[in-house]
Amino acid sequence: xxxxxxxxxxxxxxxxxxxxxxxxxxxxxxxxxxxxxxxxxxxxxxxxxxxxxxxxxxxxxxxxxxxxxxxxxxxxxxxxxxxxxxxxxxxxxxxxxxxxxxxxxxxxxxxxxxxxxxxxxxxxxxxxxxxxxxxxxxxxxxxxxxxxxxxxxxxxxxxxxxxxxxxxxxxxxxxxxxxxxxxxxxxxxxxxxxxxxxxxxxxxxxxxxxxxxxxxxxxxxxxxxxxxxxxxxxxxxxxxxxxxxxxxxxxxxxxxxxxxxx
Amino acid sequence: xxxxxxxxxxxxxxxxxxxxxxxxxxxxxxxxxxxxxxxxxxxxxxxxxxxxxxxxxxxxxxxxxxxxxxxxxxxxxxxxxxxxxxxxxxxxxxxxxxxxxxxxxxxxxxxxxxxxxxxxxxxxxxxxxxx
Numbered sequence: 001x002x003x004x005x006x007x008x009x010x011x012x013x014x015x016x017x018x019x020x021x022x023x024x025x026x027x028x029x030x031x032x033x034x035x036x037x038x039x040x041x042x043x044x045x046x047x048x049x050x051x052x053x054x055x056x057x058x059x060x061x062x063x064x065x066x067x068x069x070x071x072x073x074x075x076x077x078x079x080x081x082x083x084x085x086x087x088x089x090x091x092x093x094x095x096x097x098x099x100x101x102x103x104x105x106x107x108x109x110x111x112x113x114x115x116x117x118x119x120x121x122x123x124x125x126x127x128x129x130x131x132x133x134x135x136x137x138x139x140x141x142x143x144x145x146x147x148x149x150x151x152x153x154x155x156x157x158x159x160x161x162x163x164x165x166x167x168x169x170x171x172x173x174x175x176x177x178x179x180x181x182x183x184x185x186x187x188x189x190x191x192x193x194x195x196x197x198x199x200x201x202x203x204x205x206x207x208x209x210x211x212x213x214x215x216x217x218x219x220x221x222x223x224x225x226x227x228x229x230x231x232x233x234x235x236x237x238x239x240x241x242x243x244x245x246x247x248x249x250x251x252x253x254x255x256x257x258x259x260x261x262x
Numbered sequence: 263x264x265x266x267x268x269x270x271x272x273x274x275x276x277x278x279x280x281x282x283x284x285x286x287x288x289x290x291x292x293x294x295x296x297x298x299x300x301x302x303x304x305x306x307x308x309x310x311x312x313x314x315x316x317x318x319x320x321x322x323x324x325x326x327x328x329x330x331x332x333x334x335x336x337x338x339x340x341x342x343x344x345x346x347x348x349x350x351x352x353x354x355x356x357x358x359x360x361x362x363x364x365x366x367x368x369x370x371x372x373x374x375x376x377x378x379x380x381x382x383x384x385x386x387x388x389x390x391x392x393x
Binding site for chain 2: 063086097099106114116117120121124127201202203204205206209211213234236237239241242
């Protein structure tokens with residue numbers, strides 16, 4: 001009997017809190033949305049960016065493998081914010097990988113096609129062209145957008161904007177899907193260029209252990225009304241994995257599904 | 263005679279009913295309390311993977327080696343090198359050790375495959391459970 005009252009109070013409170021959380025709209029900080037809008041304007045404007053349906057960009061790639069730098073020519077292809085592909089012509093052969101939302105695959109020179117775990121493919125779209133992601137984020141009302149603050153990044157003051165899918169507890173009871181789609185955009189406070197996109201990757205057999213995945217952008221150039229980063233570097237857990245230097249970029253070549261299959 | 267019997271029966275059955283009701287409420291409140299605790303605790307429970315466990319997991323089958331053991335279930339070599347033991351004011355002392363676990367490496371496949379240790383702390387802004 002002594003437990004009756006606390007139990008009767010606690011259980012409904014807990015159940016009501018779940019229901020209330022499910023009904024809450026995604027958090028969208030006005031300050032964060034304003035910064036992302038400025039970022040789009042600096043990249044050529046939302047209209048110019050949304051006109052980009054796909055892109056192809058040749059360049060060079062350097063893989064950093066166990067203290068060894070392996071260099072080759074590369075071709076990047078992307079379609080919308082879902083499909084992304086890199087083909088690298090390395091001395092030992094062609095290394096390719098494709099990533100789409102929820103699935104991806106990779107093929108090493110002479111090797112079989114191997115699947116990338118689904119939990120590591122959710123943020124691979126538009127990997128080299130982060131403004132396309134920002135345009136999609138601003139237009140997607142189901143995403144939560146949070147202003148985190150100002151930080152120093154390589155001597156530059158940068159805004160940190162945190163974005164993630166806001167899924168109801170009935171869809172994502174443990175918040176794992178929401179966590180897997182979470183990203184930080186680090187945006188220069190003066191030029192509004194995206195300097196870094198940070199999310200997490202995870203061990204192949206464990207989607208709940210986080211390892212920091214960062215993609216750094218620099219060498220912004222105006223191309224076909226859009227300002228695009230031509231230098232892209234990836235880091236996993238602080239370890240540099242590759243750098244791509246683009247030499248050109250072409251928009252709307254009409255890429256199809258087959259361009260994103262290995 | 264009959265009315266007295268009925269009255270007695272009625273009062274007995276009422277008392278039984280009240281007792282049953284009280285017992286039922288007792289069971290119900292215990293059940294509700296337990297459910298509440300389970301609901302709250304459920305989210306914090308995390309699956310353990312015996313393949314990646316380090317240290318000295320519960321129910322380990324181990325092969326002793328000098329200064330430690332090998333967990334035969336997952337091959338982890340666990341070594342502890344004692345540096346010193348320092349009594350404290352309370353009943354528990356302070357034991358300083360160098361501890362080594364071999365099974366901390368795992369494959370992470372994204373745009374390329376890398377080996378990553380599982381004992382490095384990560385920092386991501388605004389996410390629950392971050393370091």
